[in-house]
Amino acid sequence: MSILDTIIHKRDGKQNSRTELEQLVSGAVRGDVPHYQVSAWLMAAFLNGLTPEETGVLTDVMIRSGRSLDLSGLPGPLIDKHSTGGVGDKVSLILAPMVAACGVQVPMMSGRGLGHTGGTLDKLESIAGYSTELDEDRFRQIIQDCGFAMTGQSSDVVPADRLLYALRDVTGTVESIPLITASILSKKFAEGAEALVFDVKCGAGAFMKTFEQAQALAESLRESCRALGRPVVTCITRMESPLGYAIGNAFEVEESVTCLRGDGPADLMDVTIRLGAWMLVAGGVASTVEEGVSRCVQAIENGDALDRFVRNVNAQGGNGQRALEPVDRAPVREVLKADRDGYVQGLNAYAFGRAAGALGAGRMQAEDSVLPDVGIILARKPGDSVHSGETVAELYARDPARVADAMAWLADAVQIDDEDAAGDLPMILEEVAQLKD
């Protein structure tokens, strides 16, 4: 069986066998299969698709391409959440300490921001001293001590994903649901998670713009988890407007602390608590999602979640008490004003994400660096009334030139109507739990 046959089978719409995918992936990682053959296969897979079985097998051989973390022996269930990426999405920072306080361990391996979306690692690193480069022993130790730990992906975990992702990025094969599925699942399972809860974002600020696209990804994730014999919950959540009020690394940590103190905005808390509740169910800590919700709410109200956050910041090199204090804001301030009276109906999350990126909060290329103290604070959310000339958002930058770029992104980003039709839209659009076969 040659790699050429593997490519031709996929080109002709046939199913690749485990042996074929094994040879392709492990050969690519070893350097025996040249990149031009991998990229021809990627394009064939992009255009002809992979079945759920193939996606499951691809995930499995990707996991086996490297070292998996061994987190066995830790006392509680190991459950992780993965978000497909949104704007103002600081859910992980609130959710991890919250579910840890309820007895679920979270081995969270996160990424950096790219394009219009922020990244959990960038947000955490705005905390002075906070390290997201943990070796396996330290990662394990912090999970044991705090119930959760936050780290970046280590280079020897799923090297196949690094290689395939780099090739997809330059060959126009990124937006493939099976390839996205295998990339996400291989990383999450290699990091030691026993079950996963997915936050598939849907809307203007998400990669999946339509509900149908989001459903397709959610279904692919579930079907591949079924093929792998792993429990999974998929939630599709609204990502039309930014989550919460804060966009920008330190600003989002600050808002997370507000949430952990029990004063979080409704949209952000709805999503966070619902996802957390499913993690408790997936981990066997709650028997129903309603029970999960009430336990999560309780962990916020009684201060246990905040306490876990402080302990984690201390454990990962920061100062937990100082992390609770208000953050500095960069000195150049600009105000985005309403141009009419009415009700805010939309704050285009993509435009706000790009605007925050233009201020320096995000990156367009992986090698760019980000600033902690720049970003956007919303003054209004969808459903709020506003008068012409009142503030909709404040922008903070270090460099005035960047403000102009950001304001250009926001020129048409705010929709104000006479009537309010956006105030009561649900944040959770679909939930599907697939916990037992």
Add this chain to the structure above:
Amino acid sequence: MSILDTIIHKRDGKQNSRTELEQLVSGAVRGDVPHYQVSAWLMAAFLNGLTPEETGVLTDVMIRSGRSLDLSGLPGPLIDKHSTGGVGDKVSLILAPMVAACGVQVPMMSGRGLGHTGGTLDKLESIAGYSTELDEDRFRQIIQDCGFAMTGQSSDVVPADRLLYALRDVTGTVESIPLITASILSKKFAEGAEALVFDVKCGAGAFMKTFEQAQALAESLRESCRALGRPVVTCITRMESPLGYAIGNAFEVEESVTCLRGDGPADLMDVTIRLGAWMLVAGGVASTVEEGVSRCVQAIENGDALDRFVRNVNAQGGNGQRALEPVDRAPVREVLKADRDGYVQGLNAYAFGRAAGALGAGRMQAEDSVLPDVGIILARKPGDSVHSGETVAELYARDPARVADAMAWLADAVQIDDEDAAGDLPMILEEVAQLKD
């Protein structure tokens, strides 16, 4: 405009612009566009196709990737023929001197055999001393002196085709009609041909197994020539059984001489004369194909074609008179016998081609070498009656072990029936001339 956009446009089924194809091809030849991007584009082009306009533009930018031969100033029209490859296909060796004798110049740049098909260069090189490596001056001089010259592809003519073909070969993107079209046309027009006559083989021994596939390729060749503003004739010819009686390099030269002497087998001469006649029409030397046929027949009958052949062999380093003599046959002889009485109805050309290859007449990989004096001589053709035990074909080899391999290929290659339904099947299945816009 980035290469990534070029790939994504083709991935999404859009048409690539001239600028995009120019950047892709010239970038690839310069080494600025990495192979993994070229191969992703090739797979997208394979699966989503190219329009005739795109194929024409691709051909043009491939031609411009290297140096074109300048054959201007030669006295007559420059017309070439291209065959998609068959078994026993020695048409070029007869046709080139024949049409040269009629006043059409043939700048023939040929390839080597691969797989089950032979190559004109391999056949010519079975003539002692014959050189197929001509520089441009020598190529031009021999055309001027003999009316035709036979050479291999020089490395600076269409380097893009060499690169793309090498990548297609290892990425499962060979069998794409637009990519095949651009590959053929770019080489043929870069060698200096003003118009082309195509022999699109169809049947068991051809790359195009069905008439529909052959029609699709013929149509693609015509449409791309129209986009390029070049005259073209496409002929679809039968390739179910080997052409003529001889398969093997020196054996085919010997049979070509027989044909040039006027004693050629009907199937081979039908194809050769008809293609030659169209070359005379395309070159403006005959006004109708019927007139072309009678001039070609005349050039054989009056010995002018044979004379041109002798002059060409002398000019290219061989001994023209000696090339007319019977050739040596390798010492190990085996006979394939009829297993029943009846009429030969089929001699599977693919099987005979692989059998000749197994004897050493062909190669499975480009770096293999070939033997001149091995091959197969048919004793019967479709339509001939045969008795059980009589000879259908003789095999000649240097090594007895190879005879067994060849005989294995021929186990089911001969079809003998009670009735004759194969004797009168036409060799020319379709002819379409597109000489003016």
